[in-house]
Amino acid sequence: MSTALPMNSSAETSKSARSLGVTGRRTVGPVLLLALLLAVPWLPTFWVNLLNNIGLAAMATLGLVLLTGVAGMTSFGQAAFIGLGAYTCAWLTVGTDVPGWLAPIAGSPWLALPAGLLVTLAVAAGLGAVTLRLSGHYLPLGTICWALALFYLFGTLESLGAHSGLTNLPALQIGAWSLDQPADMAWPIWLLLGLALVLSRHLLDSRSGRALRALNGGQAMAESMGVPVFRTKMAAFILSALLAGVSGWLYACNQRFVSPAPFSVTAGIDVMFMALIGGVGHLWGAVAGAVVVTLGRNGLQDWLPSLLGQSGNYESVVFGLLIIALMHRAPNGLWGAIHRRWSRRVDPRRAQPAALPAAAPLPRRVQPTRGQPVLEVRGLTRRFGGLVANKDIDLTLHAGEILAVIGPNGAGKSTLFNQLSCVDHPTSGEVKFLGQSVLGWQPRRMAAAGLSRTFQHVKLLPSMSVLDNVAIGAHLRGRAGLLRSALRLDRAEEARLLGEAQRQLERVGLGALSHVEAGSLALGQQRLVEIARALCADPSVLLLDEPAAGLRLQEKQALAELLRKLRAEGIAVLLVEHDMDFVMNLVDRVAVMVFGEKITEGLPAEVQSHPKVLEAYLGVDL
Incomplete structure (x- = not known):
């Protein structure tokens, strides 16, 4: 079976429009600036x-x-x-x-x-x-x-x-x-x-x-x-x-x-108004906001006294009302409205995103030996006041293995994931990664060591392209800083990072949607983008929190095939999932959690017939 997942071609319109819109802005800006200076x-x-x-x-x-x-x-x-x-x-x-x-x-x-x-x-x-x-x-x-x-x-x-x-x-x-x-x-x-x-x-x-x-x-x-x-x-x-x-x-x-x-602070608030009115998410919004606020206030100062026949700060009152009305009509600012209108007028058949430049692949980390323990959890307990979210949990994940953690809602699975990735820290117990205790580590250090993850609730940047969202996962595989980036001295490295992101998108079947805004994708596709982003970090251990949620049957089958290939490469996968058909036909072992405790662990067939599992999770009436 091919690992290419079905794609939604309807997003091509958004991709092409966005590509041409960026090109147009980059051309128009310098021309307007030159014309302005020549007219002075x-x-x-x-x-x-x-x-x-x-x-x-x-x-x-x-x-x-x-x-x-x-x-x-x-x-x-x-x-x-x-x-x-x-x-x-x-x-x-x-x-x-x-x-x-x-x-x-x-x-x-x-x-x-x-x-x-x-x-x-x-x-x-x-x-x-x-x-x-x-x-x-x-x-x-x-x-x-x-x-x-x-x-x-x-x-x-x-x-x-x-x-x-x-x-x-x-x-x-x-x-x-x-x-x-x-x-x-x-x-x-x-x-x-x-x-x-x-x-x-x-x-x-x-x-x-x-x-x-x-x-x-x-x-x-x-x-x-x-x-x-x-x-x-x-x-x-x-x-x-x-x-x-x-x-x-x-x-x-x-x-x-x-x-x-x-x-003064009032002047600082004025600068904030300019950003909001122009479009705080757009660079040219700074210019648009400055134009509107400066000309608007100056015009009102001249016009209102002649209309009302008296002096005062009425321009501030009227201007404030106009700002409120503008924010209702254009919540993304003037430049955001212009960008959206420009994109709608673009014929997607006439614009295609520029091809990524050829670049050498990024170096890969050496994966642990198959069967080697990569993640060990002993006596893990997490308390939030009087609530015990995890209690005395023991788990071992081996290289080249897929381990599923299942359980009803509220069982403490996501809390466990957060502790394994050092987003949260246990109250007691120990977590070892590749034989080294990670207590007190920060998530960035875990990522550098080779652990990557997805989230239960998708965490993408909706206005950024799918490609850029995935490339965030390769952050630690690059070195260029702010100055090199601003001066365009990072192009060789950038080509390699984006090339890696494109390869991972193709791996999950979304290669043709790389230039679409991530927020325009369906939920299932967004979960695949998160998986591609996690793979972009070149992990040894992959934590997947409900990866199949929102996927159609064919997409789930393709995802399962991808995870099997990752297992064959020696990557260890720990996943939380509620789809039992997906889990039982894929994983090597299953651990079951109920009310923060692990009640059993074993092969899928053994777990499916375990009395406590049937009672707590798989549908037997209590």
């Missing part, structure tokens, strides 16, 4: 100032898109990091108490840029080390706290001009060209924004970008695939802060005056 000399000064403000806001918002839309962490402190970049530039160029050891860079806005980025990096690293350990609603509340602290610090320090700020900053100079006019500053603002967009696109299209996105799919999943969760969160936080710092430096050079007011 003919625009009135008022509009040039608006364009510069949009560019500055878009730079800071881009950082928030990476932090919130990509990595899934909400921050209201982006304006504070803008302030760090701006104040560092102002203090170094016009400050009166700059220490002597900084004298070589004092007075130069260009040298103030790296200095500002270093200050921003140091502050962001310190704040992130504390703030990013918070979760849920405590994380955004934490960002509000330090944003308030930095805002009041800017207005308190006399060396920063207190509430009066710092004035008479020198203009940027490029040779004899002094960038002292708004039209001159448009070039560095928009060129740096364009560069940031390009580097961000490169970053997301890489191993490091997939690690950032994996944070949005659940930290347990990310760490089980080998992603260093806290380090990756710190990288996203610092990268977001650095983009805000660049925006602050440009702001100081453009205004040539810095005071605390633009860097």
